[in-house]
């Protein structure tokens with residue numbers, strides 16, 4: 001029996017006893033939500049600026065999502081991938097068209113999409129097992145995905161991991177130029193690192209990776225589990241750069257809060273898997289596919305991504321103004337509604353706490369960055385409210401810093 005957390009609430013005590021302690025959960029029990037607002041069991045109201053970590057892109061209780069899930073629940077819940085189902089096939093068609101890919105594989109999470117990508121690379125280029133990934137990357141917690149998650153604190157207890165995985169500095173042109181050679185089978189990269197601190201790749205770098213991968217004849221796969229599906233103001237982040245990968249992973253926002261992941265592939269990568277090479281019992285089931293269609297109906301609707309970009313500007317400009325007058329802030333980075341407030345010291349957890357105390361939910365991305373990944377449906381008024389709360393919370397940190 002593990003001990004109760006500092007938060008001595010009944011649910012926290014029961015949770016600490018009943019669950020493997022893989023998370024340090026915040027002392028809140030959330031019970032309901034609508035749009036960008038969440039309520040806890042004590043009746044406190046929060047502005048949701050984290051969206052279940054970039055998952056609930058349409059917010060909570062979106063009428064179209066609720067209706068799609070309700071209707072799907074009344075139909076077939078599951079039949080397995082032994083048979084065709086129309087929602088899955090149509091979803092593959094819509095996603096591949098929007099992503100300029102050719103074929104899809106469906107699974108249930110981001111890590112599984114990355115596992116599929118790793119296997120796809122092995123199957124595409126047998127004998128070329130070298131994988132290149134990047135410092136502070138995050139690709140998931142299963143053993144294959146963890147092997148490419150270049151954050152030692154997550155890997156240390158689980159060694160040995162996959163061999164022949166090499167870690168390069170993120171955004172370094174020379175290192176990529178030197179390392180991508182004919183021994184490499186796969187270059188796996190997040191166009192905008194999420195967990196690693198909301199760090200966009202520098203302009204031109206993804207293009208260089210593309211060139212080098214073409215020259216070396218290896219696969220370039222983008223992990224857009226966090227940045228994909230409209231989060232950065234384009235459907236996928238790579239579309240803003242005009243660089244097409246051989247495959248892309250997505251998950252998180254795909255089914256708006258239901259568990260779903262996908263690997264989308266094109267060219268030779270779309271030809272590599274044969275029946276029996278890979279599988280997922282639940283992947284692409286009718287219920288999650290129906291939810292994903294509801295997400296795509298909104299995100300791909302005319303003008304929606306323009307709106308996301310406009311909202312991004314409002315949030316970014318507001319955060320930048322606060323950064324300019326608050327000595328604890330070093331700057332703002334990211335794209336679309338995937339923004340990070342970088343602090344001058346490793347006080348992200350403290351700022352997340354202060355924001356929560358003032359009624360806004362966020363989460364850290366590393367020790368010195370607070371991440372803003374609200375529902376894409378957040379309103380301009382809610383953004384302004386968020387900025388007011390950030391101002392108050394930064395004031396708390398500044399006061400503490402001055403008092404020390």
Ligand SMILES: Cc1ncc(COP(=O)(O)O)c(C=O)c1O
Pocket residue numbers: 109110111112114138139140141190194195223224225226227251252
């Ligand atoms: C870029 C990226 N890849 C993969 C994952 C793993 O996704 P999941 O937690 O759904 O397995 C994450 C999760 O944060 C992520 O941000």
